[in-house]
Amino acid sequence: MEKVLVTSGVEKTWPKEKASVLFLGEWCKIYSRRKKWENLEHTTLKYHWDDREKLFKDYKSLLILYESVLEELALILNKKHNTNYSVRYWRILIGPWLGMFIYILYDRWFMLKEAFKKHEINKTNIIQVSEEDLAANDYQEFHSLIVGDKWNEMMCGEIIKFMGKEICYVGEIEAEADCDEKLENELIFESRKNKLKTFIKNLLMRLNRKDSHLIIDTYMDLFKLVELHLRLRNRPISWERPEIKGNQFSKKARSWVVTITQDHKECTEFIELLKTFLPRFMPRIYLEGYKSLVNLTANSLWPKNPKSIFTGGAFFNDDFFKAWTASQVERGIPLFIGQHGGSYGICKWVFEEDHAQKISNNFLTWGWNTPGDSSKCISIGMLRSLPSKVRRENESKRRKNVLLVQWSYSRYSFAMFSSTIGSGQWEEYLNNQFKFVDTLPKVIQDKLIVRLGRCDFRLCQYERWKDRYKNIYINSGEVQIKELLKDTRIYISTYNCTTFLESLALNIPTIIFWDPKHWEIREDAIMDFKLLKEVNIFFDDPTDAANHLKRFWNDVNTWWLNRKTQEIRSLFCSKYANQDRNMVVRLTNLIGDYSKSNMLKAE
Template identity: 35%
Template sequence: MLLVTTPLESTWGADEDIMFLGEWCKLYSRKEIWSKRNYEVLPYHWDDRVKLKKDFFNLQNFNKKIIKELTHILNELHNVKENEHYWGILLGYWVNIFTAVIFDRWTMIDKAVESNKITKCHISNVEENNLAANETSDFIDSVINDSWNQAIYTIIIKLTTNIPVEIIKKDQISKSETKNKQKKSYFKQVLSKVVFNKFTCFSKNNDALIINSYLPIIEELKLQLSLRQFPIIRNFKKVKAVEVDNSFRNWELKDRKPKDNFHEIIKYLLPKLLPKIYLENYKNLVSTVKKTSLPKSPKFIFTASSHYDNSIFLEYAAKSNNLGSKLILADHGGFGCNAFNGAISYQLSVADVSLSWGWQDKDHINVRPFGILKTIGKNQTWDNNGLGLMVLGTMPRYSFDIRAMPIAGQMNDYFTDQFDFYGSLPESIKKKILIRLYQGDLGWDQKKRWQDKFRNVLIDSGKLSINNLLKKCRLFISTYNATTFMETLSLNVPTIMFWNINNWEIHDRAKKCFKELEEVGIFHATPQSAALKVTEIWDNVPGWWNQEETQKARTNFCNNFAKEVKNPIKELTKKLITTNNE
């Protein structure tokens, strides 16, 4: 069989039998093409969720070794003496994504070889100098792109297998048809020009740096005033990109004899894929940070999201942290309920203190419960006679991290659950359910899937905010284990939740609370159960929602995972100051 690794149809041959490496090869929009071929889809290795969790922890340990080696390599390369903690903050999240992605891609090629069904593969010549991203945010965009994955699979096949290959000319390789980028709204574009980084002349050298705190803007300004500093809303542009310079990439990990093909491919790809911001562009990064109008000796640094892929912030935070400024990070989603998550592991590994939305972690003493930040200052209204708002999510067609969420082709199971829920509702209720699509489609063709399945379905494209949509709705329907349902529960909005707990694994610390939510009909483990509950309560949602046992389960959950804090800015100020003085 011909091995096909991506949706790029120029690699599919003419009429050969096909082995698709994964469901990501089969774009819904091209069903009329691939459905006519004789094909098989290779079983996905992480459909074994026990293996997924085991691989997650093994790779977390492996990442520590890589960061340790990179510390020596990069210090020597740049003639600096930064410690391992500095480099861990600066590029730890990238390493987490890199190893997870390459492990996944290598494992699937290995499974294809083990199937003994592959006779050949069509590949293109890869320009390896073009593979390195400028920085982590660009790398994340790359790893869910078809052409990039085609290149990586090609390298792995050539380096670790004996599969016969046929070279396809570069101009025969079609471009990816999917769009992954979300456009910034006009309002946000104007806001960035008018508000961001203004009045920095009033900043003092020992002011706390507060950026992307997950607080509403007005509340973030109040927080800075409460800390007795001039309020500044900050944002950082990217460092100007440079070309690859191979003199910065002439190094390798110390492991002279990799113990398997995975370690061999990591050793080969790491110098080629490490973003330019850590190599060719590192001196420019350091220089840019020095020129910014940031506090020279911040009393502490506080963010909920900038620590993942904002290079200027990361270099500033890493250096300031080594000089004594505490790095205080906050949850920005359903961290407390996820059984495992690479983003959470990175955050807990670098933070002096991690402020949770209410949960505690006996294995990480740096986790300090506080409360939910996103709903501070918000008052949500809804319409007891309005629609039902069903909010959907998507994940990339290719894995980009290891998390307790559907990965790659498992999203097809997620879509099936949504259709089963909607299809189980009476026609009279279906007419009043608004499906809010995830704004970043990521190549799933959400709208077409729904319209092909249900001709008269009400659809919102995802451009309007959930808060505005809720004003016209009687019930919020959550379909995934992440931020949104925590916000609605915290705001006491009538909420029904359902998802497959085999693909959205719940952390042990949260299982008791979810059991209580299930007993009162808020949480459901199957779409059919959720549909029955919606049908039961539809004509009197407040009658169910305001019952004592329903509110008790909601309140208990929120106290642990989405806690409402009275006088939140005052209490957050106190928490930050106390934490900083420890």
């Protein structure tokens, strides 16, 4: 019986005749389609990054490679576009795509190499694609594609062809819905609603001064944002991005070769693959569409000579912001980036955080600092305001529910931070959730609300939970978390992001549990989590967390309002979720002083 390699959940590439199937990973096996793949004679390749030590080692090695490639691409793109920009300029513009692309390509290549090394594979069916299909238009399109089956099938097919392995074309496939329909409908509704907002914003932008501070996507609430503008003597304007249009594909624009100068002998085959794939997969906006993007920024209503730039989230995903900012930074305009997520300062590694510190003049944290004189981190406090009401001692008795908030993640690995990656590790995460719920008595299960991850990624979250628990209330996002919290007695956080920082800052009784094998934390944070563990806020075992919930379900205050518990909670929040009342004043002084210093240098 021949052995066929299957690389994705695209069933058109699966064998129609009787064959032995090797699934490249757990991501191939969609839960809702289990009746089909369970009936196949199949094995699944072990995921190489289930070895977390290898994952971290590979991450550090790929970062070194990334720096080498970035310097080379800066030379190539400067020559191609007749510019003379610094590496920092190109880091701002293409760095997020480049870092993620190298990581993804290495992951898929290594798994395919292992498949052909360990198994006698007779055939692989791949979809027919044209060269034009490989390059996304811009970063946002790239990000939407990499979580889906079609793009990953295409990527694996191109790698297999590069390896010279036997393939069989099975024609083209339609694009698949990789986000849930509900979320897509939300985005369509937002798009329509935003047309009126865009018109109003464009009118207001025409009133701005050419030397305004540009403040955008800070995650600050409206009142604090207006206060910051006024203190900086800035008009409170919400900056609108012009629409980035599609760009025509050109083979001529991609007729260049990357020379990687650093020694990477241990990975020669991958280096050759990367050199071949970079010009083929680079988004069009950085090649064919670069001049149009530059003209778009030059002719926009954004400030021509801003005093400073301050953002929380636009620096990674927004190509218009990145192109405009890169040109301003090249002129010496200071760039400030504010923390916008809870994993910063806690996760053992976060590419987005490293990138933010490299491109900014200062990185503004929620309370923590990075040791060393060279650190750009400045503790400024949480930019987002939380409700000021403090829960009274008898409130917990009146609140009746347990809120269990879930993590969802693409079945295909792409995010470069210490978390669950890939479908298999997410399923381990889900099994820990089930262990937690199974340990609870029925009286608490009846009060449980399970809040699913916002995007489903074809994980079939709702179906999995309903197949196991018929009577538990599953919330798919139809009610906002802030509304659910109003009747929540205890909040259960199960992953390392923003949620538990906000609940702790609000002094909501909070239990945190996750598998430390998948959510590694940095050395500076280890002692902080040991303290949380001492007062039964943090657990590394779902059964222990559930037993603690059982013990204090009818007497939450005895545990939560205990003096030591409150002291450690406050200490933790002062470092990771600090609500500094003088935050706006301190932020104003930082931006204002830097801008004045910059102006004096210019004179």
